Amino acid sequence: MKDIKIAVIGLGYVGLPLARLFSTKFPTIGYDINQKRVNRLMQGKDDTLEVEDSLLQKAIDKHNFICTTDLDKIKDCNFYVVTVPTPVDKYNNPDLTPLYKASETIGKVISKGDIVVYESTVYPGVTEEECLPVVEKVSGLIYNKDFFAGYSPERINPGDKEHTVENIKKVTSGSTPEMAKLIDKVYNSVLINGTHLAPSLKVAEASKIIENAQRDVNIAFMNELAKIFNAMGIDTNDVIEAAASKWNFIKLKPGLVGGHCISIDPYYLIQKAQVYGVLPRLMTDARRLNDNMGEYVANRVIRLMNYKGVMVKDAKILILGITFKENCPDIRNTKVVDIIHTLGPYTKNITIYDPWANPKEVKREYNVEITNTVPQEKFDTIILAVAHKEFESLNLKEYQKTKSVVYDVKSVLPRDIIDGRL
Secondary structure, eight states, X not given: OTTOOEEEEOOSTTHHHHHHXXXXXXXXXXXXXXXXXXXXXXXXXXXXXXXXXXXXXXXXXXXXXXXXXXXXXXXXXXXXEEOOOOOBXXXXXXXXXXXXXXXXXXXXXXXXXXXXXXXXXXXXXXXIIIXXXXXXXXXXXXXXXXXXXXXXXXXXXXXXXXXXXXXXXXXEOBSSHHHHHHHHHHHHTTOSSOEEEOSSHHHHHHHHHHHHHHHHHHHHHHHXXXXXXXXXXXXXXXXXXXXXXXXXXXXXXXXXXOTTTTTTHHHHHHHHHHHTTOOOHHHHHHHHHHHTHHHHHHHHHHHHHHHHTOOOTTOOEEEEOOSSSTTOOOOTTOTHHHXXXXXXXXXXXXXXXXXXXXXXXHHHHHOOOOBSSOOOSOEEEEEEOSOXXXXXXXXXXXXXXXXXXXXXXXXXXXXXXXXXXO
16 A cells, blocks of 8 residues: 555535545645636635635645646546536536546556546446546456446535545445455545445445435425425524424525535536336425425515515615635535525616625626625615634624514524515
């Protein structure tokens, strides 16, 4: 194992923390096609904020870690890890394009005896049925004879400084019993809490996808309860607190389900299940319900405005936060955009304040203007959409007109200053 030299393909929220961690034990090269991203990383700056700049700079200074867009620089590696995104298209069908391209990249550099491990979230069978045939075709090598494979699902939680990659327990697997043990040993060498060695790649792939599908279904149940109790005039959070006094109640809250995992991954299993003649009604209904919560929130706000006599047409609205979760710059698949789009036909006077999000990225991804500066004006309606820590110190009364509506999506504001919450 001492001769292992690692290349991590894809340096986003998953790849960079993993590459930096591997570099503490092995010579490691991070490869990405985004030159701007690579330049920033080599300056010791991670714009995703997943790796502290001091840790990144330390890894670079020790000459055990570099980032590059040059394919030739990873040809001497013998342990390749693929951490590219696995999105869905506009019809929510799995888009394996990034995986195909990454597999082509691997095929251009892999040599006899090398190992490739996939971490990208997929439905069971993708690694062996879709990715490795591409590696074989490009390289001319034969899977499980000339090169070997593994699957170790990523478990990165963006913005979470407690469950960082070195602190989590990771699932591992290998294409042969010998390779499974070696891959497991490599991961175990850098993880504090060790690994769980799965019996096959497909089992490892399936384990990842149900982690997020389970949360999606559970949150959908809470969102459905919120709709029911809101219609009844009962505070959902009060109900949850009361139910949580029972020892085996699973305490979750309703909310917007965005990001690149929970709101995406179930579609991969849904599609694959249908290929086998199984219609996963529970997961499908959960996805539909959660996807519509942004529109639901906006419509509740409109009803509250009408109830209080606040004119909806041309109203000045302040939305606090646009990232998919608190204290994190990640805007991928944020459902706050659905609130904005639902309110858009009624008013163009919508201000979005988010101290974490990059305004250029938001504009490019969603064609929405945001500001990183606290607004200095008053509004007809204020919607707390994301619970960033910066919002805790805001005195919302300073931004309210005499007659206004305050809506709390995250249920973190004092009850006496809000007109409604999810």
